[in-house]
Amino acid sequence: MPHPRHPRRRSEIWVGARDSLPMLLGAAPFGIIFGTLAVPSGLSPFGALAMSLLVFAGSAQFIAINLLAGGAGLPVILLTTFVVNLRHALYSATLLPHVAGLRQRWRIPLAFWLTDETFAVVQQRYAAPDLSPHKHWYYLGSALAMYGNWFLCTLLGVLLGRSIPRLEHLGLEFAMAATFTGIVVPLLKGLPMLGAALAAAAVALTARGLPYKLGLVLAALAGVVIGVVLEELRGPS
Amino acid sequence: MSGHELALILGMTAITFLIRYAFFALGDRLAFPPLAHRALRFVPVAVLTAIIMPMVLLPDGAHWQISWHNPWLLGAGVTGVIAWRFHHLLASITGGMLVFFLFRWIAG
Numbered sequence: 542m543p544h545p546r547h548p549r550r551r552s553e554i555w556v557g558a559r560d561s562l563p564m565l566l567g568a569a570p571f572g573i574i575f576g577t578l579a580v581p582s583g584l585s586p587f588g589a590l591a592m593s594l595l596v597f598a599g600s601a602q603f604i605a606i607n608l609l610a611g612g613a614g615l616p617v618i619l620l621t622t623f624v625v626n627l628r629h630a631l632y633s634a635t636l637l638p639h640v641a642g643l644r645q646r647w648r649i650p651l652a653f654w655l656t657d658e659t660f661a662v663v664q665q666r667y668a669a670p671d672l673s674p675h676k677h678w679y680y681l682g683s684a685l686a687m688y689g690n691w692f693l694c695t696l697l698g699v700l701l702g703r704s705i706p707r708l709e710h711l712g713l714e715f716a717m718a719a720t721f722t723g724i725v726v727p728l729l730k731g732l733p734m735l736g737a738a739l740a741a742a743a744v745a746l747t748a749r750g751l752p753y754k755l756g757l758v759l760a761a762l763a764g765v766v767i768g769v770v771l772e773e774l775r776g777p778s
Numbered sequence: 779m780s781g782h783e784l785a786l787i788l789g790m791t792a793i794t795f796l797i798r799y800a801f802f803a804l805g806d807r808l809a810f811p812p813l814a815h816r817a818l819r820f821v822p823v824a825v826l827t828a829i830i831m832p833m834v835l836l837p838d839g840a841h842w843q844i845s846w847h848n849p850w851l852l853g854a855g856v857t858g859v860i861a862w863r864f865h866h867l868l869a870s871i872t873g874g875m876l877v878f879f880l881f882r883w884i885a886g
Contacts, residue, residue, distance in 0.1 A: 570868065588783045595791040600822075605790060607829060615782070619789045625825055626797050628818050633801040634810050641805055652799035715850060715878045716871070718833045719857045721826040723870040726861040728823050737820040738827040745828035746835065757828050764824025765817050772816065 550678045557666070557682025564658035564683075565690045571599055572691050574716050575606070576698020577705075582606035586699045593695035597688060598656065601625045607717060613754035620758055632660040639667045643677055651677065654684030732775065737768030830854065849885070853878030 572593070579589035584606060592602055601622045608618045632655055640648055663680045729735055741764030748756030836842055837850040846852055857874030861867065 567867070570871075585779050585783060588779050588787060591779075592787050592790070595787060596794050598790075598794050601790065601794060604825065604829065605786070609786070615786060615789065618786060619793060621825070622790045622793050623797070624821060626794050628821065629794070629798045630800060631810065631815065631818060633798055637801050637805065640802055645803075648802040649799065652802045653795055655798045714833075715853055716875060718830055718850060718854055719871045719874040719878070720867075721830050722834075722854045722857045722874065723861045723867045725823055725826045725830065726858045726870075727865050729862075734820065734823055738823050741824040741828040742831040745831050749832045749836070757825070760828035761821065761824045764827065765820045768820035768824070769813070769817050 549673065550675045553673065553675045553678035554682035554685075557662070557679035557684075558686035559682075560666075560679075561658065561662050561683040561686045564662060565686060568599065568658060568687065568690060569694050571603070571720065572694025573698040573701065574720070575599070575602055576695040576700075577702040578698075578714065578717065579606050579695075580699060580702050582610035584609065586703070589699050590692070590695055593692050596622075597654070597691060598622075598626055598629075599691070603717060603720070607714075608754050608757070610714075611754055613757075614752075617754050617758060621761075624758075624761055628657075629655055629660075632657075635664065636660070636667070640677065647677060651680055651684065654681075654688055656684075656687055659683045659687055733768045733771040736771045737764040740764045740767035847885075849878050849881040852881055 575593070576589055579592070579602075580586055584592065592605070596602055596605075604621055604625055605618050608621060633652060636655075640651060643651075659680070662683045663676075666676055666679045725738065729738055741760045744763040745756055745760035748759050750756070751759070832839075834848075834850045834854045835844060837848060843851065853874040855874075856877045857870045860873045861870035864870070
């Protein structure tokens with residue numbers, strides 16, 4: 542037994558990983574598609590793997606290779622990364638009371654591994670009524686499972702992409718459009734959300750000729766502003 | 779790996795990490811304004827819609843193709859309907875891709 546004094550820690554890690562299983566299955570196809578599309582989009586195979594290891598943010602990675610293939614400039618990709626990932630600040634603000642007692646050597650890796658999926662799983666663990674002092678080991682278990690899964694799926698996708706020549710002519714980029722559509726449609730609930738989508742669509746289509754894909758930034762901004770304004774007009778619900 | 783690629787990956791790494799770490803690092807000295815909280819909820823819909831629409835309506839990047847002979851529009855439409863009706867992401871993507879590839883195969 543490597544840790545005879547801390548059986549609880551090991552079981553927290555294991556249960557954290559196990560509870561993340563549905564999330565692993567959900568993320569796997571996206572990791573594979575990302576790896577497959579990254580190289581035709583302009584990343585090197587090594588760059589695709591490095592992005593999954595270092596950035597570790599699915600939607601931002603997808604959007605980045607999409608922008609890269611469309612000829613976007615570095616500032617636009619970085620700005621979009623910022624906007625798209627800003628939701629993570631919300632997650633860390635929510636989890637802060639639970640990690641505030643931990644040392645920075647815990648907080649740094651836990652922050653690095655904070656994804657939508659791990660947040661969803663870990664938040665439930667922290668909300669559980671038991672007073673286990675090892676709930677951050679559960680967080681670690683979920684994070685490591687997601688991280689390993691994401692890297693392996695990216696690797697699989699890169700290898701798959703290399704074995705299919707002229708992949709870019711297959712129309713597999715449609716997988717990206719389909720993924721985004723499948724994510725957006727269920728979110729379109731209520732007038733403010735619909736208005737945000739319509740405003741973003743209108744600006745994106747009108748401003749699509751702007752250089753460096755600046756139209757995307759304008760469209761996102763327009764969508765957010767219209768959404769907030771419509772919500773404001775409707776008053777508190 | 780080119781310098782541009784390195785800058786892209788390191789830049790994205792730094793931005794993503796700082797966003798995730800800011801609250802963990804600074805603790806209660808950082809406050810999230812309620813307006814930002816509300817605005818963030820619209821970000822995924824706004825960004826993703828802005829990416830999808832030009833891809834689907836102008837697949838070649840230059841010409842509008844608003845017709846059922848456009849496999850991108852057809853496939854995305856099927857994905858959207860399945861996602862809206864069943865709230866199942868993987869099923870909606872699979873359905874849309876099936877229609878997309880089937881259509882391209884039939885149309886030659």
